[in-house]
Amino acid sequence: MKQRIVRPVIQFLTKVKIQYKILGLVVGVVALLTSMMVWQMGNVLTTNLRDQLDKRAVSIGSDVAARATNDLLINNTYSVYEMIKETVKNNQDALYIFIVDPQGNVLAHTFGDAFPAELLKANPVDSKEKYHLTAFRTEVGVVRDVAVPILNGKLGTARVGMGEQGLRKAVLSMVWSFLAIALFVSAVGIIAAVILTRVLTHPIRDLVSLTQKVAQGDLKVQGIVHSEDEIGVLTKAFNQMTTSLSENDLEREELLLQLREKEEMRLQLLEKLITAQEEERKRISRELHDETSQALTSLMVNLKVLESEASFCNVGDRLREMRQLVSETLDEVHHLARDLRPSVLDDLGLVPALERYVREYGQTYGIEADFHNMGFDGQRVSAPAEVALYRIIQEALTNVAKYANAQTVSVLLDWRKDWVSAIVEDDGRGFDPEKVITGPSHGLGLFGMQERATLLGGTFRIESQPSKGTTIFIKVPAKSDFEV
Known part of the structure; x- marks a missing residue:
């Protein structure tokens, strides 16, 4: 009841x-x-x-x-x-x-x-x-x-x-x-109470109105401090809260904008990777058809001709041509395999693979390229770190050949404690990293390099200015189980 x-x-x-x-x-x-x-x-x-x-x-x-x-x-x-x-x-x-x-x-x-x-x-x-x-x-x-x-x-x-x-x-x-x-005294007291309640509750009503605006998403509202009492302290705390929320909201908007930009770049990178895979398959298929297939066809024709040759001299000449053709075909197959994944990376490790790649890179593009390593002492980093560093340095050197118009390029690999650092430096024409990375699609290569390093828990940084060359700094953990 x-x-x-x-x-x-x-x-x-x-x-x-x-x-x-x-x-x-x-x-x-x-x-x-x-x-x-x-x-x-x-x-x-x-x-x-x-x-x-x-x-x-x-x-x-x-x-x-x-x-x-x-x-x-x-x-x-x-x-x-x-x-x-x-x-x-x-x-x-x-x-x-x-x-x-x-x-x-x-x-x-x-x-x-x-x-x-x-x-x-x-x-x-x-x-x-x-x-x-x-x-x-x-x-x-x-x-x-x-x-x-x-x-x-x-x-x-x-x-x-x-x-x-x-x-x-x-x-x-x-x-x-x-x-x-x-x-009479009570009436005076009640009138005073009415006035006092209005005076006391006016700032509270203002705070309620401001709170409703904050709930609607307006984080820039500020209350007027009428006094230094508890309500004034509450108003100051409310103003500090809205200021903090506004700053946090700006930070969130910036983070969301960065996340959207990164997501767009991820999608573009994924599209580029898929396109690159298809182009690579087309290239391998075309080379197999144009080079390897034709070479094998030529071998079959020569073998057929050998069956009808009566002169021993003619047989010798045919055999030499066939051996030359087989040698060239074998070189093409090795080249294709090395482009897909260098076997020396799996067999001997990162340092020998980069030494060979930098040497062949200099010969191919006519750029003076040198490679130095420190701290390895015959040891190998984890397989994910080897693959990531190899692909990042490979992409960096490819960009130097395509865009830098450089005369020299240096690659430095340094293993200290639990971290491996790589530096790729050229004397090319340089660029503005901010503009390139934030461009519509021109920064996908750099973004992919940064993503590889980030997935391993490492860092990726570019220092470059127009006409002053470019330096890329990569740092990843030496031991990592994350595949990239």
């Missing part, structure tokens, strides 16, 4: 705006304090006025008892009646006064013709008491009744009844006055 009541209340409060929560809290506290103060004030006033009323009743009763003594001694009841009648007239809160003799007979009273007999036993008093005070409820309300013995009870008892109507009117008047003042 409690959960059914409490849970909806909590859900409702969570949906209420903070300014209404603050305002409701202030109004509730003000209303509670006002009610408690009015209630407490009414109680205090009632108690104090009732005490005063009791004291007045005792005072009037004692005065009546003293003044009635002489008249009672001479049995002048009429004078006693006039005296109590005058006393009731002069005291607004006095409802009645009557005097009874020691036997309980009423000697004088202010009730007119009908005296309420039940009052005689309502407030008994002992002759030894100075007075006896009691309160009882009647048709006209609560009555404060005081019984005062006359001459120690020998002449009877004086009874005075004081009503609380005047007391209640005084209390209500003072309570209403206080309530009016309290309501």
Whole structure:
């Protein structure tokens, strides 16, 4: 049952705006304090006025008892009646006064013709008491009744009844006055609370609006710092957050742009690799058909001719031609195999393979090429590192031959600890690496070289300027199991 009541209340409060929560809290506290103060004030006033009323009743009763003594001694009841009648007239809160003799007979009273007999036993008093005070409820309300013995009870008892109507009117008047003042003060407090909540929640509403803009993707928004309190600190923290997010967003955009560019280059590189593979297959097929196939066909024709030759001299000449043809065919096959994958790389390692390749490269392109290595001491790096370095250096030297117009080129291979570094340097015309790499498709060769090094966990760097040559730095781990 409690959960059914409490849970909806909590859900409702969570949906209420903070300014209404603050305002409701202030109004509730003000209303509670006002009610408690009015209630407490009414109680205090009632108690104090009732005490005063009791004291007045005792005072009037004692005065009546003293003044009635002489008249009672001479049995002048009429004078006693006039005296109590005058006393009731002069005291607004006095409802009645009557005097009874020691036997309980009423000697004088202010009730007119009908005296309420039940009052005689309502407030008994002992002759030894100075007075006896009691309160009882009647048709006209609560009555404060005081019984005062006359001459120690020998002449009877004086009874005075004081009503609380005047007391209640005084209390209500003072309570209403206080309530009016309290309501005025509460109204001022509520108005101040409304203004204060608006002042306090205005920056919060601004932050909410700015947060919604951030959620929509606007990371350049900034809040206005109105004060140096907690809300001001929160606004500063929000501004720092949006600034950081904006900077991170720019970095993300740059990274995404780089990733897209790399992905485009990967796709172009893949397309180029597929195209290169097909072109290589066409070339091998064409060379096999044009060279090897024709050479084998020529051998078959010569063998057929040998069957019909009768002269030994003619047979010798034919055999020499056939041996020359076989030698040339074998060279072509070796050349094709070496272009596809040099066997010396698998058999002897990276250093001998590069030595042979650089030597043949210089002879083929007419470029003065030299090769140096350090730190190998007959040892071999891992097969993936050998293949990657060989292909990267091969591509670099091919680019030198195609584009650099260089006279000399140097290749340096250095093995230090767990890393192998390679440097390819030429004295060609150089270029702007940034423009070439970011070009539409001109940087695919360089991108492929960089990818090979990156896949092994290495680095690839180019230093070049127009008319100042080019230097390529490659660094890869000596031991790697990643195939490239």
